[in-house]
Amino acid sequence: MLEIINRGYVYRAAPISQEVEMYLRQCFGADRKIYNLHVAHLYDYLEKNNYQIGDKLPSLKKMGMPTVSVFKKQSVSEDNVAYLYLVDAFASNEAKQHFNKAITAFNKIAYKKQYKKSALKRQKTLGIKPTFRDLKGMPKFHSRKGSKSSYTTFNQNGNIYMKDDILYLPSAQKSSVKVVGLKLNTHRSLPQDSKIKNVTVTMNTKGQFDVSICVEFPLEIASIGTPARILGLDYSQSHFFVDNEGKKANYPHYYRKMKERLAKEQRILSRRKKGSKRWEKQRLVVSRLQLKVASQRKDWLHKKAYALAKRYDMIVVENLDLRAIGQNKKYAKNQQDNGFGDFRLYLKYKLAQRGKYFIKAPKDFASTQLCSTCGHKNTVLKGNVNIREWDCPSCGNQHDRDINAAFNLKQYGENYSKKEILPQTVVV
Numbered sequence: 001m002l003e004i005i006n007r008g009y010v011y012r013a014a015p016i017s018q019e020v021e022m023y024l025r026q027c028f029g030a031d032r033k034i035y036n037l038h039v040a041h042l043y044d045y046l047e048k049n050n051y052q053i054g055d056k057l058p059s060l061k062k063m064g065m066p067t068v069s070v071f072k073k074q075s076v077s078e079d080n081v082a083y084l085y086l087v088d089a090f091a092s093n094e095a096k097q098h099f100n101k102a103i104t105a106f107n108k109i110a111y112k113k114q115y116k117k118s119a120l121k122r123q124k125t126l127g128i129k130p131t132f133r134d135l136k137g138m139p140k141f142h143s144r145k146g147s148k149s150s151y152t153t154f155n156q157n158g159n160i161y162m163k164d165d166i167l168y169l170p171s172a173q174k175s176s177v178k179v180v181g182l183k184l185n186t187h188r189s190l191p192q193d194s195k196i197k198n199v200t201v202t203m204n205t206k207g208q209f210d211v212s213i214c215v216e217f218p219l220e221i222a223s224i225g226t227p228a229r230i231l232g233l234d235y236s237q238s239h240f241f242v243d244n245e246g247k248k249a250n251y252p253h254y255y256r257k258m259k260e261r262l263a264k265e266q267r268i269l270s271r272r273k274k275g276s277k278r279w280e281k282q283r284l285v286v287s288r289l290q291l292k293v294a295s296q297r298k299d300w301l302h303k304k305a306y307a308l309a310k311r312y313d314m315i316v317v318e319n320l321d322l323r324a325i326g327q328n329k330k331y332a333k334n335q336q337d338n339g340f341g342d343f344r345l346y347l348k349y350k351l352a353q354r355g356k357y358f359i360k361a362p363k364d365f366a367s368t369q370l371c372s373t374c375g376h377k378n379t380v381l382k383g384n385v386n387i388r389e390w391d392c393p394s395c396g397n398q399h400d401r402d403i404n405a406a407f408n409l410k411q412y413g414e415n416y417s418k419k420e421i422l423p424q425t426v427v428v
């Protein structure tokens, strides 16, 4: 069956000239400027309308948010920010979309009334009462320093294209920069016949550029039919996962390994004068370490998922609420570190691409509590993660907690593939 696949590809990139780099920086500036105008309007509205902590934020319409073009006109006439008209219009328009997303995200957690740690600390030491601006998740001003910059643009009638490893992006009609090109470090080329949908250009704190290219491409996927090799994977705090054969993932805890080094560099940073040259230099050292950990982790996850998707026809995992685990303080560190959520996603699409199956067992399937021999449900195990081994009170069989759970997941997959008619391509 011919499927249309959507996928993102990230490449390190370098602007082909100084002018192009300037142009891109102005695009980032436009994104930031328009976003910040939205935030300023929001804060102003909340102050005037006596916003109560815990309330949801109003819609853009309700708070009388000016349109992007009004914001542009104002900025150009009042603050003389002429470049807003000299850059890709998408940069400004997308800022509004991002702001809208930030509002939606905040409204989901507004009821929690959580303040940022820094604000609570300030209250404790200086007695300054936190305001709505200090709420966790509240849209905040984007600063030029200390964080990455980005803007997104969309392909219209082929004005985004690749040629000889150079990615060409649209310019603005009034801009003096006619050709906006970035030389890509293409370690992996785009799939055949792919159409570029949109591109996000990012500049990290080191001043390096990355492009994330979203493409759409057709792929012929032949279903493998009835799956023969089925694997159950049980999520494990310490081993990442344990499979039904008792094999452990042996996740190298990159973050933990780097922790001491990172802590040391961060201590040095905290001793330096904020904003000074030496501080700036040290900040780069810290962010380089953090980036390194992140890329090591991602690389490992991809390789592991690839190996499993190649070997097995169907992989069954539990439908775990990873966010709930992340919020549990005891586990939060591990959870942050290992990214099981990303791993599931990689598995899913790597299997799908081969016409294979990825299954999440339903939430009410008690993979941990069921005895994989006789099916007895041992509720003693519920919520009690300290029991690593147990004997079934019904049939007497001895179980390793994780392997037993993984085995149940495998069985779930086996039953599923017998009972249900598997769709041509993939189960999600």
Ligand SMILES: [Zn+2]
Pocket: 371, 372, 373, 374, 375, 376, 392, 393, 394, 395, 396, 397
């Ligand atoms: Zn039993």
